[in-house]
Amino acid sequence: MQPDHHDIELKVNGTTHRRGVESRMLLSDFLRHELLLAGTHVGCEHGVCGACTILVNGAPVRSCLMLAAQANGQQLSTVEGLANDTGELHPVQQAMHDHHGLQCGYCTPGILMTMTAFLKENPAPSEEEVREALSGNLCRCTGYQNIVDAMMAAAQAMRAAAS
Amino acid sequence: MTTRFFGAPIKRNEDKKLLTGQALFIDDVELPGMLHVAFLRSQVAHARIQHIDVSRALKRPGVVAVFTADDLGAYWKPGPLLVPPPPISGIVFNQRTQVPLAKDKVRHVGEPLAIVVAESRYIAEDALDDIEVDLEILRAVVDLEHGLGTSSVHVHDDLGSNISAHVRQIKGDYRCAVAKADLVLKRRFHYEHGISSPIETRGVVAQWNARGSQMTVWDTTQAPVFIRNGLAAMLGLSERQVRVIAPFVGGGFGPKIMMFYPEEVALPWISMRLNRPLKWIEDRLEHFFATTHERGQIHDAEIAVDSQGRILGIKDVFLHDTGAYNPYGLTVPINSQCTLLGPYVVPAYDSTFTAVFTNLPIVTPYRGAGRQHGVFVIERLLDLAAGELNIDPAEIRRRNLIPPDAFPYSNEIIYQDFQPLEYDSGNYEPVLDKALETVGYNHFIKHEQPKLRAQGRCVGMGVACYVEGTGIGPYEGAKVQVQANGKVSVATGIGTQGQGHFTSFAQIAADQLGVDVTEVDVVTGDTDQFYWGAGTFASRGAVVAGNAVNEAARVVRQKALKLASDAFECSEDDLVIADGKVSIVGIPQKFIRLGELAQRANPMRGAVKPGTEPGLEATQYFGPPSGATANGVHAVILEIDPLTFELKILKYVVVHDCGTVINPMILAGQIHGGVAQGIGNAFYEKLSFDDQGQLLNASLADYLLPTALEVPRMELAHITTPSPLNPLGIKGAGEAGAIPVGPLFAQAIENALNVGRKKVELLEIPLSPSRLFELTRMADQP
Amino acid sequence: MKPAPFNYIAASSLAHALSLKAEHGDEARFLAGGQSLIPAMNFRLARPAVLIDINGVGHLAGVDRSNRAEIRIGALTRYRDLERDGDFLKACSLFADALPHIAHPQIRNRGTIGGNLSHADPASELPAIAVAMEATMRIKSATGERQMAASEFFVGVLSTDLQAHEMLVEIAFPTPKPRTGACFMEVARRRGDFALVGIAVVMTLDDARRCSTVRLALCGVGETAVDVSKVAFPLIGQSCTTETIEAVAAGVRDAIAPSGNVHASADYQRHIAGVLAVRAISAAHQRVRHAA
Ligand SMILES: Cc1cc2nc3c(=O)[nH]c(=O)nc-3n(C[C@H](O)[C@H](O)[C@H](O)COP(=O)(O)OP(=O)(O)OC[C@H]3O[C@@H](n4cnc5c(N)ncnc54)[C@H](O)[C@@H]3O)c2cc1C
């Protein structure tokens, strides 16, 4: 079958990109290898590990389970857009550093994207709620405890900053 | 030396890159003109290859080349034996190592048959469908006992059996022990470990630079120097022409040290042939077959004890599944054999194992590396003996611990590093006490448990001990260099996969050189930055490379002091090195910055004095005489739903002694992660093969890695008994978290369930709710 | 794990989507949330030649309660939208119970009700719920529309009565009667995994607090969601007691023929079905009593 191409235009971390893509190009591959935003990681390509989690219009989704063509006209956020322009870490990133919430760091971008969205929706979560929110992201290194602690601390820091 | 950083919970230098998506992982390597590789892998476990036809694949647009075993010509060779068999008398070892592409026969599902090189991975995968393979399917060897039976087919036809190895090790006289014993217990134990399943799979990128006659390979390996040396030999290049870079690696846990994987052999060679850079990234499906497993053993084990529960002797005969090939030698079963002895005085030991070839993926070490299997057997035997003798499970352990004055303690048999198994140091009882205290052992048993049981709740307590042989040789090296800008660079040859080496090595160097940790840049895993080394395995990185860093930094410190004393025309004793400068004691305004000293050490004019070297740098090596033995105790309180057998962990405690601690924050992380993998192994992760050698759950939806909801909060405590085997006194800790979780769960679940029913004995790992249902039902049957 | 080639067409309207499906038939698949279809394509277990993306089609998503007799859910409604709809969850407590068990938030942000039901995974929670709630499936094609009962819609493992040219556009549940209680429970290996066994119970009591109707459906134990309401007949006209509930649970165990899988033996599944029947019927009963 002839490859079938689509012109797409999308915004990633506020920057507009226009590209032609083959229908079957996964959004994860598109971000990583076409836009060279390689911070979004790929661990399974079947939706389970969560490493590829990004935000589409603010909601965390698996970029390995979307086609690049489907991102046409959408607003995406990836880990590269979390820290501010001056390089200051997002409170969730900072808390992960402070609490040793990452080891190999491969799962980390997906966790950051999942949890920044979660904490926006639930700024004062219980530990159990944090664990539930995290359960769609596998980490093989940390045993999660320090990630959970980081999220509780980040939530608190963000609440403090907001008030 | 001041120890401002050593021992402190210093935050990690490497985090920022990782947190902002800027760290380079293998799949992030993009090279102009790069082609993509996919492997055609066997769908069946055992078959004779009749014919492979790649002609259709070659015609597909976008396909650049296709290779089968025949195309590799003289390059096709079985891989090297990584670890030769240790010097044990009477040992049988039949070496059969993996091949780059299957030639006459396929021996496990996933074994590669052909390689497609294409313009994209998508097209390469399309072309896999175009290849026609004609196979004569053979019966598969899956069951270990059947595999040794006379009617079994053979994985390696020329061998005449499926015996990969046979080893017996003896200490004392077991028959005597039995004669003296008040109780002898015998059981059969099944222990299966799974796959390490790092969230990043493996990958290789190879780039041949014809102009420079230079091969560069990016590889997710834990041992870049060995890969460099091996590749140079295979490709007919000198080591200097090959550069291997292990970039940031997304978790390893053992299997990423295996070598040579077929992909590591194939890509560099093809890159030379095509003169194009190539990339292969293992996908998750491939990972289930193409990366090594650890899997199972069956132990028939016997313990002889006196009436007080003191161990008189242990006899063990076990079978070990080595998979289709045995490139890693005997490391896993020898570890099982040795670690079974645990922290206990075992006067007599008679242990025999047979390693069996099967038509299943290759077995090599995965975090714990066979130690789990041995620990499961001894811990369960002690529980059974305790039950028979009506001794408290914690007490029977206490009675058998090696006393603190008995170190160094020789276990007489030979360990994986070829040295006699000798524990360097330890103080075991305080570790046990601390664990019991932290988990609230007595209170739980006496008060809480009876109360909860009265409410119909099935709650149980478990406590398990283990030792972990760590930090084995041969050696590692480190180069420490002060840069002109005052920054310190540390280079070592090991690869790193999240263990925090960028920080712990920086802490060591920072203390020696009086700079801030953030001023130290650590480079690991690039053979052009550091030439020699062995790799990250057996919890050795921190111990062996850490000590090398310390030695090198110490020499640089001496050089700095010497240069400064020349400059100030004072004695070295009058100098302090701190805050990135050397100053005269009591006259802080009289100082020279380290960076300036580095410049002075590389003068533009004048001669370098004979016997001295330019630069403020040093390279040192460290090789421990033998491994350091860490130890620990885990304790758990858990609850089982009596009807559904679902499990909930109520409290989890780890008390650990790994000698001097470089960074307690990183250590805690290692333990948390180990426990999480241990929990996966004990209750969630099971490789389910059918009798044809097909893996029935090759996806992360069905191979169940624990999530944040399965892993509990852990309480950690430490006891410190420094190792006498290295100047820093450290012992490794990488595997400690994972080792004793199986027996711990078995003990605690039994304790939870065995109320008002016939006793269930849990003699296998992994367990699951369904399995617990079956086992209790069998036990309940009249 | 990259999908085989296909043509991708973003449908601009329902009519467009249906005419494309009419044109391509079995060769084409609708792409809804993609949370089952794209994994299957990445494994190359599914190789549609044409993918008709219905995410841009208007009026396919949302809950409509304008008709008092029924609650209508558009096929493209995402799990997450239902999770956030408090009124809906109050009215359909089975969803409130079941949604947290379906995968993880990231997947629930994409996955759709229509995609789930069309995919017809027998271990999925929703088909059992649809059957227990006596849902009506509304189906359209370029040439017409029809509707059918959920219990007839599911015909086998991953297979439904949908024809090659048809789309599931909506499901509708009768609005629960007063004095109705419901409960969904499941046992899975980890939260978010497909159920080893799940059970949906809907129970209505009469004025005298005796059962007037009981609906029971299971997932994970057959080739489709399994309707075992029949075994609850003895409960009708009775009040719920430990004994009557135990009797129904025994009936449930006998009525199913689970096949076992890598995570659970058939015996365990049967056992769990009984355990969950007791727990879920008791809980549903509790809920009615609390509500009444
Ligand atoms: C990690 C993971 C865990 C999961 N766990 C669970 C779980 O526990 N329980 C559970 O139920 N599900 C689970 N799922 C599956 C998930 O719920 C899917 O969202 C759902 O099964 C399919 O919905 P979808 O909208 O994503 O459909 P798609 O994947 O887009 O489509 C599925 C199928 O239905 C067809 N289709 C879609 N919409 C229509 C329509 N309107 N009319 C006709 N045909 C249509 C498609 O062509 C395709 O064949 C899980 C998925 C993942 C990735």
Ligand code: FES
């Ligand atoms: S790569 Fe997308 S979920 Fe694993």
Ligand code: FES
């Ligand atoms: S830090 Fe390695 S997978 Fe999470």
